Amino acid sequence: MKLVDDFLCPSCGGQTQVDKTTYTVDLGSGVVVVRRIPAAICTRCGDEWLGDETVQELEGIVEDAKKRRSQTEIVDYKASP
Numbered sequence: 661m662k663l664v665d666d667f668l669c670p671s672c673g674g675q676t677q678v679d680k681t682t683y684t685v686d687l688g689s690g691v692v693v694v695r696r697i698p699a700a701i702c703t704r705c706g707d708e709w710l711g712d713e714t715v716q717e718l719e720g721i722v723e724d725a726k727k728r729r730s731q732t733e734i735v736d737y738k739a740s741p
């Protein structure tokens with residue numbers, strides 16, 4: 661989906677607000693924490709929705725972390741805007 665300002669929550673139909681969220685992935689061999697991810701967050705039920713591009717970007721970050729085999733990796737979603 662596209663991340664837009666007037667996106668309504670698919671779970672409850674509530675209004676969403678674009679804000680930053682944190683995503684944690686357990687790789688088994690380690691944990692990756694990605695901070696400052698832009699997401700549409702529902703003001704009613706609190707569900708978080710990510711855009712398609714954001715999901716792809718996250719997958720890339722997780723793949724990179726797997727290759728590095730670090731135990732704990734904490735990264736900002738985008739260091740530069």
Ligand SMILES: [Zn+2]
Nearest residue numbers: 669672702705
């Ligand atoms: Zn909702």
